[in-house]
Amino acid sequence: MSAPTLRIADLGLGFRTWAGPVEVLHGISLHINKGERVALVGESGSGKSVTARIVLGLLQELRSARISGTVEFEGRDLDRLSARERHALRGTRMSMIFQDPTSSLNPVYRIAPQFHEVLKRADPAISEAAARDRAAALLSAVAIPEPERALDSYSFQLSGGMNQRVMIAMALANEPALLIADEPGTALDVTVQAQTLALMRDMVEEHHTSVLFISHNLGVVREFADRVYVIYKGRIVEHATAEGLFADPRHPYTRALLSAVPRITGGGIPEIEDVSEDYYQPLVVHEGCGEPEGVA
Numbered sequence: 001m002s003a004p005t006l007r008i009a010d011l012g013l014g015f016r017t018w019a020g021p022v023e024v025l026h027g028i029s030l031h032i033n034k035g036e037r038v039a040l041v042g043e044s045g046s047g048k049s050v051t052a053r054i055v056l057g058l059l060q061e062l063r064s065a066r067i068s069g070t071v072e073f074e075g076r077d078l079d080r081l082s083a084r085e086r087h088a089l090r091g092t093r094m095s096m097i098f099q100d101p102t103s104s105l106n107p108v109y110r111i112a113p114q115f116h117e118v119l120k121r122a123d124p125a126i127s128e129a130a131a132r133d134r135a136a137a138l139l140s141a142v143a144i145p146e147p148e149r150a151l152d153s154y155s156f157q158l159s160g161g162m163n164q165r166v167m168i169a170m171a172l173a174n175e176p177a178l179l180i181a182d183e184p185g186t187a188l189d190v191t192v193q194a195q196t197l198a199l200m201r202d203m204v205e206e207h208h209t210s211v212l213f214i215s216h217n218l219g220v221v222r223e224f225a226d227r228v229y230v231i232y233k234g235r236i237v238e239h240a241t242a243e244g245l246f247a248d249p250r251h252p253y254t255r256a257l258l259s260a261v262p263r264i265t266g267g268g269i270p271e272i273e274d275v276s277e278d279y280y281q282p283l284v285v286h287e288g289c290g291e292p293e294g295v296a
């Protein structure tokens with residue numbers, strides 16, 4: 001049996017800061033099998049983005065960060081790879097979609113040369129013409145009506161929704177095994193956000209891409225994810241199928257989150273003000289969550 005796409009075991013993270021050491025992750029474990037869409041959901045500052053940055057191999061380069069535990073990507077321990085090897089994985093075997101497309105599209109270049117750069121990461125010899133053909137096909141696949149025109153545009157000439165589509169097409173251009181999606185669509189209006197998510201779901205289903213979906217938004221998680229890990233202050237507190245989590249939330253923190261949602265608009269995650277000792281209760285794992293593939 002093949003290894004899971006991602007397996008994180010007992011991941012710890014601390015930073016040295018001017019005010020002294022801070023511990024940010026306290027032994028996180030999670031896995032994503034091939035083709036699974038897994039959400040990491042929690043309030044601001046709980047440790048979602050730093051987890052993603054470790055998976056991408058970015059925090060390993062930061063001298064103030066101290067990382068412990070294991071991160072295996074397609075069966076390979078990231079710790080045993082060189083910085084150059086980790087760099088080579090980004091944009092090829094794993095890629096990232098950010099909440100704001102303008103942060104990953106360069107306003108100074110038209111879309112076509114940006115696709116060329118992306119495709120060159122997996123195929124350094126690809127010609128400009130071949131890259132353009134491939135990019136046009138990718139843009140058609142994400143339902144951009146006039147791909148050739150979009151390729152000759154700058155990102156600021158395209159609508160927010162179009163830019164999201166371009167970004168999804170670029171992120172999937174090299175057929176990554178893992179897509180990390182950090183709050184996709186929150187910068188957009190609700191209709192565009194829903195379309196973007198539906199498109200992303202179709203694309204990853206078609207290519208059996210695994211997804212680590214990082215979100216504040218419980219409504220979106222419910223729509224998109226197969227399984228969910230709820231994170232609270234650097235600890236996973238509940239692990240469930242998406243269906244199980246919403247039907248039967250068991251950890252006090254998850255319950256507080258879900259009961260708070262109807263009171264705010266847009267399904268976003270509220271800051272829970274009544275912090276309770278109960279939120280530090282141990283991890284709750286629901287039945288039916290499965291094990292990482294290939295692990296006895």
Ligand SMILES: Nc1ncnc2c1ncn2[C@@H]1O[C@H](COP(=O)(O)OP(=O)(O)OP(=O)(O)O)[C@@H](O)[C@H]1O
Pocket residue numbers: 015017022024042043044045046047048049050051216
């Ligand atoms: N370079 C750093 N040095 C010190 N502390 C950091 C650093 N990067 C992140 N942190 C801290 O780590 C914690 C987790 O941050 P992280 O960005 O992962 O949160 P998050 O769950 O992604 O929040 P949000 O939803 O707001 O993006 C925060 O308390 C943050 O201040």
